[in-house]
Amino acid sequence: xxxxxxxxxxxxxxxxxxxxxFGAHALKKVLSIEQLSTFETGVRYQMYHALFLxxxxxxxxxxxxxxxxxxxxxxxGVILFSGSIYLLATNHLTSFDFKIxxxxxxxxxxxxxLGWGVLLMNIMNKKSQN
Numbered sequence: 001x002x003x004x005x006x007x008x009x010x011x012x013x014x015x016x017x018x019x020x021x022f023g024a025h026a027l028k029k030v031l032s033i034e035q036l037s038t039f040e041t042g043v044r045y046q047m048y049h050a051l052f053l054x055x056x057x058x059x060x061x062x063x064x065x066x067x068x069x070x071x072x073x074x075x076x077g078v079i080l081f082s083g084s085i086y087l088l089a090t091n092h093l094t095s096f097d098f099k100i101x102x103x104x105x106x107x108x109x110x111x112x113x114l115g116w117g118v119l120l121m122n123i124m125n126k127k128s129q130n
Contacts, residue, residue, distance in 0.1 A: 013050035066122050
């Protein structure tokens with residue numbers, strides 16, 4: 001599981017850099033400042049959670065079952081949150097109206113919050129080793 005978590009963190013980080021560069025260069029010409037700012041929010045949250053997965057994947061004192069739960073919460077949270085933001089920010093560039101999927105953005109955000117919450121609960125429930 002740790003290798004999967006670390007690999008996913010690296011992939012999400014790499015994609016965030018690619019999308020950030022794409023937004024800063026190619027999309028800068030076709031998006032408004034507000035749309036570009038929205039797109040950058042998606043990139044920023046994706047990168048935050050890529051780093052989260054990298055650090056989290058290195059933690060040895062979390063049970064594998066808990067790691068799996070947190071991993072899937074964060075992965076699907078990034079896909080729904082950042083993914084929907086990318087689509088909504090570039091909505092006018094396609095013939096499909098992505099506004100109908102706007103409801104998944106807060107669901108993705110909730111999954112990210114739950115991922116952090118499960119980690120916090122695991123830390124708080126650990127017996128003190130002092």
